[in-house]
Amino acid sequence: MERVIHSAADLQYATDLVMAEEDLVRAHAALHAGAPVVVDVEMVAAGITRRETVCRLRDAVAGPGLTRSAHAIRLAYEQVGPGALWVIGNAPTALEELLTLDAEPALVIGLPVGFVGAVESKAALRESGLPAVSNVSEKGGSAVASAALNALLYHPVSHSEETS
Structure with missing residues (x-):
């Protein structure tokens, strides 16, 4: 949450x-075990560093x-298959399409921005039961989506994750 707030300068x-x-714990482990990261x-x-x-x-x-x-x-999806982390910060239709696939994601960061389809696509993500980070408003975008992924990327790996 801190990285998202900082990237947008928006306390809301x-x-x-x-x-x-x-x-987030499972996604962090998958990310640090080498799961692919797919972006829309x-x-x-460009906002995702070191990966x-x-x-x-x-x-x-x-x-x-x-x-x-x-x-x-x-x-x-044809390229990476199941188990990826999906980071969608721009296109509600990208998020909608992901929800039609059997992607078995490690995590979906679904933060598309806009007044057309963004709120609905994020609600559909939450209703899907997939592991996710989303928000309820029209807000979102590339900067906040990449900030959410970077939060997982930069969070230290715990000893229990290294041994599991």
Whole structure:
């Protein structure tokens, strides 16, 4: 929460973010064990430090009933398979597409921004039961999504995680 608040200079994230501690603990372990990190846009990737990411937006094309962002998520899933950490800070349609896949994510950081579809896509994420970080408002974006991932990336690995 601190990194998200700091990245946005917005204290309202203290009451807007939704996450479960046990999801974060498992995601932290997966991340530090080498699970892939998939992002929806290059701006999210640019904010994630010290870790390679997968972003397939440049390879994606829009088609009937499928946005370019949604297609990029499909392409990324074909590349990484289950168990990845998914960081979505821009496109609600990317988050919606992820929810249609059998991605078995280690964590979904679903913080797309905007007035069209963002709130609904984040509500669908929370209703899905997948391990997630989201928020209830229209707020979000690349900076806060990457900050949430960086919080896990920079949090020290505990001895119990190293031995499990």
